[in-house]
Amino acid sequence: MSSVVTEPLTENTGTGEQERLPVLLRLLLSNEFGLLALIVVAAAIFATALPGFTSPFSLFTLSRQIGIDTMIGLAMMAVIVSGGLDLSVGAIGASSAMAFGYFAERLGLPLAAAIPFTLALGALLGGINGAVVVRSGVHSFIITLASMSIFFGVMIYLTKAQAFNGLPADVTAFGRMKVLGSVSALLVVTLAVCGGLTVLYRLTRLGREILAAGANPRAAELSGVPVGRTVIICHMLTGALAALAGLMLTARTGAAVPSMAGHLGQDWLLPAFLAPVLGGTLLTGGRVSVIGTLLGATFVTVITSGLLLMRVSEFWVQAFLGFMLLAAVLIDRARHTILKARGMV
Amino acid sequence: MRTSLIKGGLAAVAALMLVAPAVAGSDTKVALVPGGPHPYFGAWEQAGKDAMKDFGLAAGDYRVPQKWELAQQSQLLESLLTQGYNSFLIFPGDAVGTNAVVQEIVDNKGMAIATAGCLKDPTPALFCMGTDTGNSAYLGTKQLIKAMGGKGRIAHFTGFLVDPNTQLRIDAVKKAADETNGAVTVVQVIADIDAPQPAEEKINAYLAAHANDVDGIVTTAWVPAVTAANSLRKIGDKRIKMVGIDHDEVVLKAIKDGFVNGTMLQNPYGQGYIGSYVLNKLRSGCKLKEDAPWKSNALTKKFVDSGTVFVDAGQVDTYVDAMRGITKTILANFEKDYMTCS
Numbered sequence: 001m002s003s004v005v006t007e008p009l010t011e012n013t014g015t016g017e018q019e020r021l022p023v024l025l026r027l028l029l030s031n032e033f034g035l036l037a038l039i040v041v042a043a044a045i046f047a048t049a050l051p052g053f054t055s056p057f058s059l060f061t062l063s064r065q066i067g068i069d070t071m072i073g074l075a076m077m078a079v080i081v082s083g084g085l086d087l088s089v090g091a092i093g094a095s096s097a098m099a100f101g102y103f104a105e106r107l108g109l110p111l112a113a114a115i116p117f118t119l120a121l122g123a124l125l126g127g128i129n130g131a132v133v134v135r136s137g138v139h140s141f142i143i144t145l146a147s148m149s150i151f152f153g154v155m156i157y158l159t160k161a162q163a164f165n166g167l168p169a170d171v172t173a174f175g176r177m178k179v180l181g182s183v184s185a186l187l188v189v190t191l192a193v194c195g196g197l198t199v200l201y202r203l204t205r206l207g208r209e210i211l212a213a214g215a216n217p218r219a220a221e222l223s224g225v226p227v228g229r230t231v232i233i234c235h236m237l238t239g240a241l242a243a244l245a246g247l248m249l250t251a252r253t254g255a256a257v258p259s260m261a262g263h264l265g266q267d268w269l270l271p272a273f274l275a276p277v278l279g280g281t282l283l284t285g286g287r288v289s290v291i292g293t294l295l296g297a298t299f300v301t302v303i304t305s306g307l308l309l310m311r312v313s314e315f316w317v318q319a320f321l322g323f324m325l326l327a328a329v330l331i332d333r334a335r336h337t338i339l340k341a342r343g344m345v
Numbered sequence: 346m347r348t349s350l351i352k353g354g355l356a357a358v359a360a361l362m363l364v365a366p367a368v369a370g371s372d373t374k375v376a377l378v379p380g381g382p383h384p385y386f387g388a389w390e391q392a393g394k395d396a397m398k399d400f401g402l403a404a405g406d407y408r409v410p411q412k413w414e415l416a417q418q419s420q421l422l423e424s425l426l427t428q429g430y431n432s433f434l435i436f437p438g439d440a441v442g443t444n445a446v447v448q449e450i451v452d453n454k455g456m457a458i459a460t461a462g463c464l465k466d467p468t469p470a471l472f473c474m475g476t477d478t479g480n481s482a483y484l485g486t487k488q489l490i491k492a493m494g495g496k497g498r499i500a501h502f503t504g505f506l507v508d509p510n511t512q513l514r515i516d517a518v519k520k521a522a523d524e525t526n527g528a529v530t531v532v533q534v535i536a537d538i539d540a541p542q543p544a545e546e547k548i549n550a551y552l553a554a555h556a557n558d559v560d561g562i563v564t565t566a567w568v569p570a571v572t573a574a575n576s577l578r579k580i581g582d583k584r585i586k587m588v589g590i591d592h593d594e595v596v597l598k599a600i601k602d603g604f605v606n607g608t609m610l611q612n613p614y615g616q617g618y619i620g621s622y623v624l625n626k627l628r629s630g631c632k633l634k635e636d637a638p639w640k641s642n643a644l645t646k647k648f649v650d651s652g653t654v655f656v657d658a659g660q661v662d663t664y665v666d667a668m669r670g671i672t673k674t675i676l677a678n679f680e681k682d683y684m685t686c687s
Binding site: 052053055057058061065068156160161163165172175252253254255257259260262263267304305308309311317318 | 411412413414415416417420421423424426427428429438439440441442444445448449453465505506508511512537
């Protein structure tokens with residue numbers, strides 16, 4: 001998969017300069033390259049210092065975690081690109097997963113039907129968010145803060161917080177499936193979705209409209225882009241991807257569990273924001289990096305896993321992560337400064 | 346108070362040494378992993394250390410996920426497995442969801458006991474050892490009803506709704522009230538408050554508005570018990586009777602001062618200590634008996650009650666003795682009742 005950094009239709013000066021740089025230099029300057037370098041360095045240190053880090057079991061759990069966290073990050077990325085956000089991703093993911101449990105276990109639907117229905121439900125819930133945001137004009141922060149409680153509360157009311165643990169064996173088997181020796185099949189799903197999103201943002205009209213609407217809604221509107229419809233589509237995509245993340249967690253646990261995303265789905269918020277923002281997706285919208293989101297989630301997972309294996313207290317892991325993230329940002333900034341001083345930018 | 350509990354536990358261990366001789370050079374590495382940070386599990390740390398020393402374990406480490414997140418607990422357990430731990434005492438982050446990571450532990454030649462909270466059958470965990478939560482809530486409510494003179498209105502403050510134990514507790518409190526044929530009614534259940542901020546907000550708001558409408562309070566989670574005890578002390582009216590849960594110093598002092606009538610104690614130290622002993626025994630060749638006197642609850646058919654006891658003002662200074670007795674009894678008979686050792 002190629003690096004996917006898609007710029008908005010409205011370009012700034014910096015982007016224009018970068019467009020004229022040689023390909024290799026542009027690669028070196030990219031956020032993704034910085035992340036990749038950090039991942040390689042961290043993985044090399046952990047692999048050397050911690051024999052267990054490269055064990056098949058460790059690699060399997062790493063790849064599985066990367067797959068799930070990336071999918072959660074992609075769900076948030078899909079709405080951040082429009083300049084909004086969705087605090088209800090966890091609630092949508094958990095609610096959709098519980099609906100899947102109902103479809104597959106209680107109604108006995110085949111997986112070929114239960115999975116599309118689940119994704120459609122996720123898209124519907126996301127679409128409700130989007131429609132309310134567009135109609136009301138209220139920022140998505142407020143709307144999705146409310147819908148987070150509504151979606152989760154309705155789900156708990158309907159399910160009585162009882163998990164579905166009699167799912168078809170294929171669900172659990174997929175969650176434990178390994179490809180190429182130690183790679184989780186869940187990561188393969190995520191890579192496939194990354195490929196699809198890359199195509200969407202780079203090669204389709206809809207993708208360009210989304211980026212344009214996120215970068216400058218007013219200008220996009222004047223250019224004929226249906227901004228309202230585009231925002232709703234972004235929220236629907238977020239909902240569908242959150243539902244897919246919920247399905248992946250269901251496969252990982254072998255059951256649809258109401259607490260899979262924590263109370264009100266809040267457990268997903270950190271990975272949801274961390275991966276895309278680290279990866280270079282702008283919180284203000286208009287710029288998206290699919291591969292950056294993948295690398296962002298990979299970086300966080302590798303660091304967390306390595307620190308846990310080093311027996312760093314669990315309470316320090318978060319602090320270490322914060323330091324590492326700060327260091328990553330500063331190193332990236334220093335790299336730009338040095339290159340600029342040498343006249344390479 | 347916690348120091349006295351630990352001292353009591355240590356004294357109990359000294360006595361228990363006669364029952365459970367140390368096993369030198371064991372390769373059993375026990376990890377005691379709660380679902381997240383919570384004062385209830387504080388006693389597990391000492392239990393692990395004592396078990397490591399007394400049974401010659403290679404490790405008896407208390408490792409806490411930094412937050413109550415199923416994913417974080419699973420990630421920590423996977424990491425501990427990679428680090429070579431082979432025996433786990435786990436408070437399930439989720440009664441169903443944690444089964445997956447326990448299955449991975451078993452697949453990698455490890456073993457696990459669901460501790461303090463159960464995993465739902467079918468489960469790869471060996472068994473569940475903890476408080477019979479429904480029974481504890483039922484007995485606590487019966488004590489409250491007795492203190493209320495057999496009639497009145499009860500408010501029930503409890504834990505998170507996503508925890509299946511919460512529904513068991515709600516049902517048990519209702520059952521005890523229903524047995525009075527209408528003399529006692531549960532007028533309010535406030536759930537999802539086993540954390541300081543929501544507990545303070547909801548309990549204080551409720552009592553500010555409805556203190557005159559209730560005659561008794563039963564709490565079935567740690568933080569609501571502490572908050573409600575503090576609230577009753579602030580109100581200063583001892584008309585409202587209350588039965589709490591666990592052994593937080595705030596609750597124990599409120600019992601002494603007459604603001605709380607009693608508390609339902611659990612046995613976290615015993616869970617950690619006995620669980621470590623059992624895991625070591627099983628790794629040294631013992632087998633669990635299928636026909637052992639397992640109890641059942643809503644989640645599993647292989648349940649061992651780690652003990653619960655009601656403590657009022659008369660026993661609040663000596664409750665450690667009661668828990669010590671329960672731990673000693675369970676440990677003394679566990680091998681005979683539950684295991685076959687060649």
